[in-house]
Amino acid sequence: MSKLAAGLAAVVLALSACASGEAQPDDAEISATVFAAASLSAPFEEIAADTDVNFSFDGSSGLVDQIAGGAPADVFASADQRNMVGAVEQGLIAGEPTMFATNYLVLVTPAGNPAGVTGMDASLEDAKLVVCAPEVPCGGATERLAETLGLALSPVSEETSVTNVLGKITSGEGDVGLVYLTDATGAGDAVEIIGIPEAEGDPNTYWIAAVEGGDTEQAQAFIDLVMDSPDVLAGYGFGSA
Amino acid sequence: MHRFPRWAWAPFALGLALLAVPLLGMMARVPWGELPALLTSERALDALTLSLGTCLIATCLVLLLGVPLALVLARSRGWWVSVVRTLVTVPMVLPPVVAGLALLVTFGRRGLIGASLSAWGVEIGFTTIAVVIAQTFVALPFLVTSLEGALKSSGEQYERVASNLGASPSRIFWKVTLPIALPAIASGTALSFARALGEFGATLTFAGSLQGVTRTLPLEIYLLRETDSDLALALSLVLIVVALAIVFVSTKIQNWRRDG
Known part of the structure; x- marks a missing residue:
């Protein structure tokens, strides 16, 4: 029985070692983990080309579910107001969400x-x-x-x-x-x-916010970067906020 | 007596947990009290009826096409046999969305065959026929591969005797080959039905999604997950129960074949 327990412990240790490959924050660069609506993938990749930002692109409601389930996000960018409001109501958001783009x-x-x-x-x-x-x-x-x-x-x-x-x-x-x-x-x-x-x-609005429990400093750095890049967003057809 | 090393229990437990815990977790989240109301809602009934109807038709097509296909493959020699066998097996391991794209460029409005059909006024896209084609495409290989294996391992000695006694090939097929292969056909059919029922990617890519027309159970679950997770879980439970029943029946048939 003890052998079994030891074996299990070894496997669990090996598994957790696999999972802990996260990058340490670097002061010189932005290294936030950003959960963003799939429609933002092209402009966000361009905006973050020179940073260490990690992206996870998916449907907005799926992302809210993932963050609620404990996924390690620093920033959440939603393709509509409804899902951002949902995230706020679930206590997943730190501070106030900002509207940063429109689409119709x-x-x-x-x-x-x-x-x-x-x-x-x-x-x-x-x-x-x-x-x-x-x-x-x-x-x-x-x-x-x-x-x-x-x-x-x-x-x-x-x-x-x-x-x-x-x-x-x-x-x-x-x-x-x-x-x-x-x-x-x-x-x-x-x-x-x-x-x-x-x-x-009656355009659809895009909202961005820092995630509760994430690295808010890194999150704010990325949000500032997005707010400073209206030209990139416009190039992909987004309207200004 | 040791039939296996004792350390095998550790990966055994982990593997079992990986497979069983998510199913149990789902059972824990299913809103049992509201289940009857949820499953008799119009959306649920539409998806259930559509899935059941299309899967039954697809399974019939699988039987009609698959049994002769497996028979010819099992009883033929030549370089082309392995080529055909590869082609028949590929849809089984193909990512469903790729299967959907393949069907789209074939039967779609601008597809290889679809363009000519469209000229005759026949358009398959967005119809229930598209759902059945997608299901048949992904389910057929399951019957063919399992039946071909069974036909090969059962050998040809009985068929040879019947032939020596003067029976025609068709008569041999109906009176000898088919009865011997019946258990393999039954379990292959059950697996094909299960695969058709779970079909998602090819349907989404090729047939679209409209309640009562093309939105089968898996598509409805995927969509409901966005807003009504209770109904999504209830419908998922239906699929799990059907899957359990099919695997149970199919295993029973296989054991019976082995023992009998």
């Missing part, structure tokens, strides 16, 4: 617009429309937009993420999709963008 929905069609979509109007009725499911942030924004316009949308698919919507359009499977301008910009020539004035008037 646009229509995208495959190159050439084969279904002849003209905007958020009757032209959608004969087209295969792909949207986000109401459960995810982009779907919530889609629902609000449809309500504002008094339109009853009849999508052929409600996808689990905005990238899945975009994929259905770039592959030509769907005729038209509702995605964020940033995603549409990232898709380049594969899609055509049709703007929606009503969506621009």
Whole structure:
């Protein structure tokens, strides 16, 4: 029995040794661990190119779950207000969240617009429309937009993420999709963008905050870096806060 | 008497804990009191009916295509046999999202076959047919590989005797080969059904996600996780129970085959 216990202890020690490979903070550089919404991956990687920042990109609600479960984050950047509020309510945030960027929905069609979509109007009725499911942030924004316009949308698919919507359009499977301008910009020539004035008037907001229990000094250094980089964010289609 | 070294117990315990604790943890979080109400909600019923219906059709297709496929593979000689066997096995180890992409570029609107179908007015994307195709694609290899192995190990002596007695190949198949292979077919079918039921990545990539049309149980669970984790856990429990039942039945059949 003691042999068994000793064996178990050895395995546990070996496992914990594997897990403790974390970098020590370096005064000269920013080395925060940043949990950020997937849509921020391109601008954040560029902003942090010269630092030691570690990123984990995922859906905002998934990230809140991970932080609540004890994941070692210093900074949380959310793609909508709802998830940041959720994080604050769960006591996961140190200090006040800051709004740092905006984004709004646009229509995208495959190159050439084969279904002849003209905007958020009757032209959608004969087209295969792909949207986000109401459960995810982009779907919530889609629902609000449809309500504002008094339109009853009849999508052929409600996808689990905005990238899945975009994929259905770039592959030509769907005729038209509702995605964020940033995603549409990232898709380049594969899609055509049709703007929606009503969506621009009610943008989705991006929030950033230090995580409770994390390294707040490092966190603030990264947040300052983001706030000082509106040009990078604009280059990817984000609006200023 | 020592049949294995005593230190094997340590990794045994760790391995068992790794596999069993998450399942038990899930059981602890399932909202048992609300289970009946949750599972009879419209969303849950839509996902359950869709998953069950598509999996039954997919499993029938797997049987219709898989049994002859395994038979030809098991009874043929030549360089092409191993090539075909590799092709048939690949979907089993393919990441599901890659399977979905492969199906998309084949049956999608601009795909190899889909483009011609589209010209005839047939479009598979976003339909329940796409779900069935994805499930069949990922489940078929499970039946073929397990049945081919069984057919090879059972040998051909009975078929040879029947042939010498003047039976036609078709008659031999129905009266000799099929009855001998029945346990292997049954356990292979059970595994295929389980794989079809769990299909997620290929469906998401290829078929889309709409309640009652393409949103099967795994897709619904993935989506509900965002907002309604109680219902997500309740539906997960359904999949776990079905998985346990299938593995139990399949193991029983295999033991019976070995003993009998």
